[in-house]
Amino acid sequence: MPKHRLAFSKADTAKYISHLDLMRTFQRAFLRAGLPIKHTEGFNPHAFVSIPLPLSVGYSSACEVLECELLGEVDRDTVPARMTAALPAGITVHRCYEAARPVKELCWVNYIVTLEYEAGAPFGAERAIQELLARASLVVAKRSKKAKSGQTEVDLIPLIARSTVEERRDTIGLDLVIRAQNPGLNPELVVSAIRSECPDMAPDFVSFHRRAVLDGDFQPWE
Known part of the structure; x- marks a missing residue:
């Protein structure tokens, strides 16, 4: 049987559903929607589903992908509506293929990162962040289970393919294309670098939105 993928979005309060809870939610949704999928074998079988690039809690996304294996004769065109009806508000399945x-x-991965400032964006913030991301090297510390100290250093610049900074009234918008895997870059490290290197530009609040997942040629991956 061929493997199938569901393209879905995650917004509003659904963005606070953790990865493990999201997997359980989808497993129950397949049952509610009456869609048989492949299960593991053994005494405690469970639905064979996976998400290639798990999303951090609190992030919204327009481009999530879930892998599964539909069984029997299923009209794939009906799957998005059936699954969306069985899922919590904020999770919408757009396509099955x-x-x-x-x-x-x-x-x-293309992320939109919004830096919010209660008193308005600081003077010169756009330029300062642009210059920061234009450096030849930008090394930050991150947590690591493998390092004895619990931390390791990573240079962000080789992991950022593109970056655009745009200032608005009360926010700074970052449009980032960053490495997805092997190794991947968490966009929170970019914000951490801003807080460390440009403390006067540190935001009061930050929101993250995953807009697109891309292949090596920066074309949509699906």
């Missing part, structure tokens, strides 16, 4: 490209070809 046969998986063709391997996950290893998922190379880049």
